Amino acid sequence: MKHDPLTVFTTWQGPMGAMTLAATPRGLSGVWFDGQRHGPDRSAWRHDPDHPVLRQAIEQLTQYFAGQRQHFELPLDLSMGTPFQQQVWQALLGIAPGATTSYGRLSAAIGKPAAVRALGAAVGRNPMSVVVPCHRVLGSDGSLTGYAGGLDRKTALLSLEGATLV
Structure with a gap:
């Protein structure tokens, strides 16, 4: 997969384990459980836990796992796929x-x-x-x-x- 060179990431400890979240200028571009197959190589990405899309994603994931949200309202960037x-x-x-x-x-x-x-x-x-x-x-x-x-x-x-x- 080709990732945007401006990708930023953060990590989050969710109820099902640690997760890596990534965003580009276009939106959320990744959410992976640590250790899952096909996880990202984030070595070229900048760590940015204050990125607004990443903060919003963590807030919505927290609500989802607490049973308070069923749908995500986030800008998504799926451009890394074919x-x-x-x-x-x-x-x-x-x-x-x-x-x-x-x-x-x-x-x-x-x-x-x-x-x-x-x-x-x-x-x-x-x-x-x-x-x-x-x-x-x-x-x-x-x-x-x-x-x-x-x-x-x-x-x-x-x-x-x-x-x-x-």
Whole structure:
């Protein structure tokens, strides 16, 4: 993934573990659990815990984890992905809190029913855990499948949202 050279970051200790949050001049560009697959190399980024978008993101994540918020109201910068990844990440934003979908249904919803594997790879590379809700995508049989932050976190996020799991 290509990241904006003006990316700034901060870290936050959330209820599910430490997280790194990143922003560009266009908006929030990343939310990762520390140690998750496909995490960022933040060595070229400037640490800026006072950045307004990062502060707003932490405030909204705090509300989300406390059960006081279901939707995030943040400017998002998804430009680091390919056009296909960006299309998938935008589609993830359409999955309502407490709802789930399958990789196949999501692939069909974006008009690419044969691209299930590519869609799964794009979901796995989602740079904004929690905010862009890739945790709401399940296997075709309703099973919990891959989550870069770990299946325990995926289960906890879905439970927090009141999703019914099989």
